[in-house]
Amino acid sequence: MGLLSLAIWLPIAFGTLLLAVGRDENAGVVRAIALVGAVASFLVTIPVITGFNGSTAAMQYAENLDWVPRFNIHYALGVDGLSMWFVPLTAFITVIVVIAAWQVIEQRVASYMGAFLILSGLMVGVFCAMDGLLFYVFFEATLIPMYIIIGVWGGPNRVYAAFKFFLYTLLGSLLMLVALVYLYFKSGGSFDILAWHKLPLPLHTQTLLFFAFFAAFSVKVPMWPVHTWLPDAHVEAPTGGSVVLAAIMLKLGAYGFLRFSLPIAPDASREYAWVIIALSLIAVLYIGLVALVQQDMKKLVAYSSIAHMGFVTLGFFMFNTLGVEGAIVQMISHGFVSGAMFLCIGVLYDRVHSREIASYGGVANTMPKFAAFAVLFSMANCGLPGTAGFVGEWMVILGAVKYNFWIAFLASTTLVFGAAYTLWMVKRVYFGDVANDHVRELQDIDGREFLMLGLLAAAVLAMGLYPKPFTDVMNVSVAELLKHVAVSKLN
């Protein structure tokens, strides 16, 4: 079994084991198995990083088996510089989620942990799949555990949020399915993504394919105006659900643009780049303002996620190295930062059971250690130099300047808006006088919470201070991608 297969199936095997044997009576064992499974799944992704060869754009750790011969579907896996970092990132976030749920989830622990482990394996599968249909199977299958997670452990309005999440995402994906089958037909019976990259297609076909993929990925990212499921899902989901949703699931959509839209329909991508750019700028500007007026902390971070993901899509469609690399770096850093932001909200929510900003004030007085972490992550969220949030945004803005000054100008307003909504929340929640008795009675974070926040803080700082390892591995792949996109595929 190859390394990537192991990274996919190990967490799924652990998750299935938990579903099969776990009961609430033996919750302690369940938690232990879940942690072992998550850590083991993370450890098997370490060799993916250390053994990765950054000097080639070819697929590495490739595996290829016949799967459904009737349709020539293969079980084909592989990673390149575009996708490599998401494999360990997914496994890492899953470890954090398991730690975060340790004491918080008391009901149906086994199902909760099992769902997250299975989800983790499926998401790794999305990033590794090199067969169009295998990609689709993983992409769609992630909906099932997330639907259950939101619906079972979510907040009061969880049913509505779970349905909205599921149906919105399914709408886009079904159009993508038709597009995938059409590509299968056009390529003479192959689901091989790399073969599709080379397939010449007339412009109107490319346009249809581009918009079919756009339907799937823009909902997942999510881009304005199909973003409305995200705030609902985030608000209702349990903390772990929000973390995974923001840190990994949104990236599935962004990754799809890189793997499908750009290389398969390069001419249509250039033709309709303005659509993406316009929608991304709306996300950055308008959603930034929307975030400013939120009363609910989770909603605020959810809207800030949309704005940050707007940066990602913007970077992709600048068609230059800085833009694309910056966007990928932004995806990774947003994985750490947004995950950490939701965890911070979770820490407060577990104690006070409120997500309203107005319920807090002066938390720094009673929870100094926690406030230090929270402020660090908030700074990263508004892109302070030295934190992970800065690197990606800076690179995308530089890339945008090369493309068009005014786009760069509008995009860089995010630094103002981002700082505004994040710091204003920090001020209202953490600083000032102790607002009420709830805040006065707060206990500072314990060892478990310190561990999970500390791990994320280390990642955020490491990436902010020394991003070179992250960008080095993607240089060649991004250059190859851009070279490919620059050449017309019309015939």
Added chain:
Amino acid sequence: MTPMNWPVVYPELWLLVAGCAVLLVDLFTSDPERGPAYWCTQVAIAVFVAIQLGDYNAGSTAYGMSGMVVVDPMGRLLAAFAGLSVMLTLAYARPTLASRDMQKGEFYMLTLFVLLGISVMCSANNFLVVYLGLEVMSLSLYALTALRRDHALATEAAMKYFVLGALASGFLLYGLSMIYGATGTLEIPKVFDHIANFRINREVLVFGVVFVVAGLGFKLGAVPFHMWVPDVYQGAPTAATLLIGGAPKFAAFAITIRLLVEGMLGLAVDWQQMLVVMAVASLAVGNLAAIAQSNLKRMLAYSTIAQMGFILLGLSAGVVGGSTVTAGNAYSSAMFYLVAYVLTTLGTFGLIMFLSRQGFESEQIADLAGLSRRAPWVAGAMTVFMFSLAGLPPMVGFFAKLAVIQSLVTTGTTFNIVLAVVAVMFSLIGAYYYLRVVKVMWFDEPVQTAPIVRGAGVSALLALNGIAVFVFGPFSGGLMAMCRDAIVKALAN
């Protein structure tokens, strides 16, 4: 061609003998559980399946009874699947029969006769044999629906089923007589030849085809001939519902292929248009009406109508611009869809019977509330069934939908690609009501607290059924290849 060639009809003869034997065996047993009759029936069907599968691929097509019947891989495969689904149906149904006044020898005998009719239809090579098989099956099913005599809903359902079923048979017979009048033959291969080679008045043929398609539409339960489906599914005792909704679909598919494809492929341009209209209407009506249902059986009935729409779409993609190169692909996708659908349906109705008990039918969607806490394995199986019907990977339902969409898209015509988009959009609507069932099982608190009394056997069977739906998806390559092979051989005749 030997005149009689008896081995060709051995499976049917076996079922006929077994049916009579079961009735006799039952006369001499006093067991209120009807154990001997049940086990004899199961063994008889198992032997039947073994005969069918044993040499399903043993060389070329064979004819018997002076060309009245044919055995080919498609017929054998469909009959074997029908036999397997009847076996599963009986296993699910048995614990519920006694309390519903249906635990009688007649139940098993009639079930065997249903299968006999199905088997006859699968191997029919003549218009009259098609009709004969259809009536053997239908009359037995009417009787099965009415078996619960003192139950008003069941009686009403039986009446409706009988009246509309008889009407449909009439349509079919009228259409076939038109074709007979125009071509001068009842034998399906000769009809095909005559349409291809002689100058036959096309109006008469198309007139006949309209009635044939209407009759088949009734049997498949496609809009606008679907009126009986919800009432019968809901009203009939669940055991009978499953007998109606499972195995007979294989027979309906078999005669659709025999009549329309093997007999009247020359008129494909005409009947394909009708199928497309019926398919889109079925998808629309089935999916939209299912949303409004609170009765699980009625919801599943509408979902069946929608699923039939998908099968009809597969059937309508066979002939493109007069060329039949895509035919094997298209019809085998429909066949695979059918197998996937029946496998899933067996589980859903099996679950309804599993949850029912004396005086309580567990037919409402709300009755499933909190099932994930009361019976996690069963809830898990039902979740798999629902996601499979909704077409989510990695369940088998996804691969079935993929097969049909693929058969549409690879025709390469804009019209068929638009049809594929329409189909997936309707399956998005469909996802809503399947998700609602999952929601009730997982997100809601249990309302029913009475313990589930059924034995471990049925529960294990349900779990196996769930695993099959789950596993047949990713590992469906073999089954797909079998379907394709069978269809290609049937077309080659």
